[in-house]
Amino acid sequence: MSMHLAHYLGLLHRSQHELADALRAVRRAHPDEPDLTGVCERLAVQCGNNARRLEPFVRRYSAHLSEEPERMHSALFSGARRGSLGLLRDLHDLYLLATQCEISWTLIAQAAEGVGDEELLDVVRHCGAETAAHLLWLRTLMRQIAPQTLIVAP
Amino acid sequence: MLDRIAAPNGSRSGSRSGSRSGPRTPYGPPGSVERLAAALPGRLRDALPTEIRSGSPWPVRVDVLLDDGITEDDVESWVPAVSMLHSGGDALELAVRDGRVVGVRGRAADRVNHGRLDPQEWQGRWQGWRHAGQDGAGRLTRPLVREHGRLVETTWDVAMDRVAARSRELLARPGGWGRVGFHTGGRLFLEEYYTLAVIGRAGIGTPHMDCDTRLSTAAASAALMESFGTDGPPGSYGDLDHCDAIAMWGCDPNCGPPVLWERVLDRRLGPGPPALIAVGPEGTPAAREADVHVAVRHGTNVALMNALLHELIANGWYDEAYVANHTAGFDELCRAVDAYPARRAAEICGVPVTLIEQAAEILGAAERLASVVAGGFHLAWQATAATCQVNNVHLLRGMLGRPGAGVLHAGGPPSARGALETGAAGGLPGLRNWANPRHVRELAALWNVDLPHWGPATHAMRIFRYAEEGSIGLLWISGADPARSLPGAGRILRRKDLFVVVQDLFLTDTARLADVVLPAAGWGEKVGTVTGADRTVHISGKAVEPPGEARPDLDVFLDYARRMDFRDRDGAPLIGWHDPRSAFEAWQACSRGRPCDYTGITYERLRRGGIQWPCTPSSSHGTERLYAGGRFNTDPDACQTYGHDLVTGAEYGEEPYLRAQYGEEPYRRAQSGEEPYRRAQSGEEPYRRARSGAEHGSGPYRAPGRQARAFLRAAEYEHPQHAATMSLDGAAPSPDGHLDGRVNGGSHLNVLNGGADGVVDGVVDGAPVVTGWDAVARQPLLAPAPPVAPVAVDVGGVYSAASPLDPLIQSGVAATAGGCPVSERLEEV
Structure with a gap:
């Protein structure tokens, strides 16, 4: 029997780490941005924790692992930029990365229902809500800086 | 007991300029009849006999602070005014003789202070009343403009034309609204804030307007909004008379405004004293006086609050009916505080577990609980979350909206409430909601203009960030000194492509970096209103002429509006008012129907004494307490x-x-x-x-x-982050190598809190260090860098381009001028 669930768990695990790294990279690239103070690091820690909570399930389902299909994973973030437009684009990238995580939680929740894995569902509920909060924060910040960045900034 | 009477303010009064407050006036709580009367609406109360309805039993004690050699008999006239030291809102009178202000006296009949004064009111620092009028040493008397890198004196016409010309040039470019920003301080009158807000929001259409309140009262304001729907402290100073328990959350060394502390102390010394809980550092008068003093580790307020809430819930010490009928979020709060038994919090906070249990017992047993929240909460790690938990204590126990049960906030600059309510501090005028299209439409209709509603407003740190990036080309700073109070501001203001307008009383460090400096009139030299920390509105009159050509801030804004020719949709002038009274009337119209309704508060009524908002024309009184009967402003159309x-x-x-x-x-x-x-x-x-x-x-x-229900907002404790993350503009880390200041763990010294906190001297030229960030309040949590000795500089008529400290410090001259306080330096300018 082969189940692709493990591939999706692996994808999400990897995406959470990528999001954590990207949050830290964006923070480093924009040291003078007040709104990133503290928050990026905090969200990165959450992402790391979420990835850790996934690990037992990756192991649980990897017994059924099939060969990883091609192009299961594609990179969404390739380094932070500089400047005000750079910040907006970086946040945009983070948003896409977080969206990747968010939809993965949703799909894994569906699969967890399918195999009746209550434990996994619990993790998805908790961590998925955190990812939803990440999206909300990114959206709030991007909406605030968009008019100035897109119309006024040099 | 006798000790406390002999030294009423503890070490505090002795340590500050040697001035002492007057004798103690112990008093007991009012009787039950009076308490019942105090709970009645104003109109019903009017029918009662005077002795029952006359308000507070706190004895009157009129403090008089006069120049040496002057007695009350020498004073020619007394002009009503308001405390300019802090947001307490003490009512006072200025003593005028020969066209000079020669002293101050508390207003006996006023509901806020019953005649008492902060001893610093007269003796105080450079913003004290002593500096009103012609003899205010170091005052700016003529406008200055920058010519060939130096500031030179000029006329108002030249200076204002430059500001208007630069504004027009920037506005003509794409996204012109985004090229002009405003930063204001906590010392303007309400009329001036409102005028500024209309110019910014409707005239220029910019979201870039903020106030020094961002550094002091933003978290208090944010927490009130999160819990109750709108800003505005729910309690009244009168609650200190009726309460049987007082909790002082986050006492700073001064225990908030001195007059408030005196009232607390007088209750403690009288019959039937209230229990007192103090949360804050050792060594404060409140810590010595308290029955239970909890000296939590810095940055752990949320853990303590969660433990207290845990105890209240676990022991059933909460009002089930109130929680069920008037709050939302109880189940979730229970889940969140479940992880904070007293024992765990005791470990996190570094205090004995018994202290937490005792504090919870007092909170749980109180029948009338009054809370005072101060800087130790507002300016600390997780500021908004911790302050919300104080609201939660009151919501769980139903301790709101009746005599003795209320929440007060201490701290912030004197006119903070005016800035917060009128929209000059980043809000939408009249406590409206940026995210509510109906509210934006209301304002657009009131001003007869088209308004974009892409809010919220840009917060102060981001405004300076935009200026640094070059997208804001004109920054107008009124009554504030961000070079001393905002991290990195000095560096940013030096940018060549940034046009800086500074409007102030003195040639501040910020003014030295300006392109145009406008001399402003101070309090006592102009008319306007100030709203204090329990929503009491006072009028502050004109006692003397401003020095030289200095003008009221209102006149400067009106002049700018005229030169810019701001128009409404029908081509009429956008600003239809011309003096303080007509500006106040315009504000009344803006506040109509909102929680902060000023429509019943007129200049005539204010001349008889302070009035608390909301107050409509039909009511004979202001509203002493908000949220009586558990009615909150959380309706989606009101919040x-x-x-x-x-x-x-x-x-x-x-x-x-x-x-x-x-x-x-x-x-x-x-x-x-x-x-x-x-x-x-x-x-x-x-x-x-x-x-x-x-x-x-x-x-x-x-x-x-x-x-509509109030929200019980749950919050997890987070360990403070230690790393300073903002650039420091030349400031050095503290000697122990930590960037989080001189206290442990992510704390919290404010640099702007009026004259009351004594920190300003330690901060130079953009040197405060960010130790954290309150993401809800958009408030940087600051600690001052190590002090650098200020120096006296001689500049007569021609002013140096950069901060005078820079070359002197570089050449080592600073060492010779050690220790002279800011006041003296500014006076010699």
């Missing part, structure tokens, strides 16, 4: 915000708000928000559907008779 995630500051939209307000499930918090997530997965949107049904007339979207 000022749809709420934020307390950790990240992410804004919730209208729909999650409706779900929280009217749904079965508690408000969604990031930490434990499973329900909405599951709901989102299943695609349910019941409230949106219900709401749109209401809009199409097919029925109400909420149960009839259902009152």
Whole structure:
């Protein structure tokens, strides 16, 4: 029997780490941005924790692992930029990365229902809500800086 | 007991300029008849005999602070004014003789201070009343403009024309609205803030306007909005008379405004004293006086509050009916505080577990609990979350809106409330909601202009960030000195492509970096109103002429509006007022129907004494306490915000708000928000559907008779982050190598809190260090860098381009001028 669930768990695990790294990279690239103070690091820690909570399930389902299909994973973030437009684009990238995580939680929740894995569902509920909060924060910040960045900034 | 009477303010009075406050006036709580009377609405109270309705039993003690050699008999006239040291709102009178202010006296009949004064009011620092009028040494008397790198004196016409010309040039470019920004301080009058807000929002259309309140009262304001729907302290100073327990959360060394502390102390010394809990550092008068003093480790306020809430809930010390009928989010709060038994919090906070239990017992047994929240909460790690937990204590116990039960906030600059209410501090005027299109439309109709509603407003740190990036080309700073108070501001203001306008009383460090300096009139030299910390509005009159050509801030803004020729949709002048009274009337119209309704507060009534908002023309009194009967401003059409995630500051939209307000499930918090997530997965949107049904007339979207509920906002304790992350503009880390200042763990010294906190001297030229960030309040948590000795500089008529400290410090001259306080330096300029 082969189940692709493990591939999706692996994808999400990897995406959470990528999001954590990207949050830290964006923070480093924009040291003078007040709104990133503290928050990026905090969200990165959450992402790391979420990835850790996934690990037992990756192991649980990897017994059924099939060969990883091609192009299961594609990179969404390739380094932070500089400047005000750079910040907006970086946040945009983070948003896409977080969206990747968010939809993965949703799909894994569906699969967890399918195999009746209550434990996994619990993790998805908790961590998925955190990812939803990440999206909300990114959206709030991007909406605030968009008019100035897109119309006024040099 | 005798000791306390001999030294009423503890070490405090002795340590500051040697001035002492007057004798103690111990008193007991009013009788039950008076308490009943105090709970009645104003009109009913009028029918009662005077001795019952006359308010507070706190004895009057008129403090008089006069120049040496002057007695009260020498004074020619007394002009009403308000404390300019802090947001307490003490009413006073200025003593005028020979066209000079020669002293101050407390207003005996006033509801706030009953004649008492902060001893610093006269002796005080450079912003004290002593500097009113012609003999205020170091005052700016003529406008200055920068010519060939130096500031030179000029006329008002030249200076204002430059400002207007630069504004027009910037506005003509694409996105012109985004090229002009405003930063204001806590020392303007309400009329001036409102005028500034209309110029900024409607005239220029910029979201870039903020105030020094961002560094002091932003968290208090944010927490009030998150819990109760709108800003505005719910309590009244009168609650200190009626209460049987007082909790002072986050006492700073001064225990908040001195007059408030005197009232607390007088109750403690009289019959039937209230229990006193103090949370804050050792060594303060409140810490010595308190029955239970909890000296929590810096940055752990939320852990303590969660433990106290845990105790209240676990022991059943809460008002089940009140919680069920008037609050939302109880289940989630229970889940959150479940992880904070007293023992765990004791470890986190570094205090004995018995102290937490004793404090909880007092909170749980109180019949009338009054809270005073101060800097130790507002300016500390997790400021908004911790302050929300104080609100939660009151909500759980139903301790709001009746005599003795209320929450007060201490701290912030004297006119902070005016800035917060009029929209000069980043809000929408009249405590309106940026995210509510109806509120934006209301303002557009009032001003007869088109308004974009892309809010919220840009916060101060971001305004300076835009200036640094070059997208803001003109920054107008009125009554504030960000070079000394905002991290990095000095560096930013030196940018060649940034046109800086500074409007102030003195040639501050910020003014030295300006392109145009406008000399402003101070309090006592102009007329206007000030709203204090329990919503009491006072009028402050004109006692003397401003020095030289200095003008009231209002006149400067009106002059600018005329030169810019701001018009409404019909081509009429946008600003239709011309003096303080007509500006106040314009503000009354803006406040109509909002929680801060000023329509019944007129200049005539204010001349008879302070009045608390809201007050409509039909009511004979202001409103002493908000939220009587558990009626909150959380209705979606009334509230000022749809709420934020307390950790990240992410804004919730209208729909999650409706779900929280009217749904079965508690408000969604990031930490434990499973329900909405599951709901989102299943695609349910019941409230949106219900709401749109209401809009199409097919029925109400909420149960009839259902009152809007206050929110019990849960928060997890987070360990303070230690790393300073902002650039420091030349400031050095503290000697022990930590960038988080001189206190442990992510704290919290404010640099702008009026003259009361004594920190300003230690900070030079953009040197404060960011130790953390409150994402909801957009408030940087600051600690001052190590002090650098200020120096006296001689500049007569021609002013140096940069901060005078720079070359002198570089050449080592600073060492010779050690220790002279800011006041003396400024006086010699």
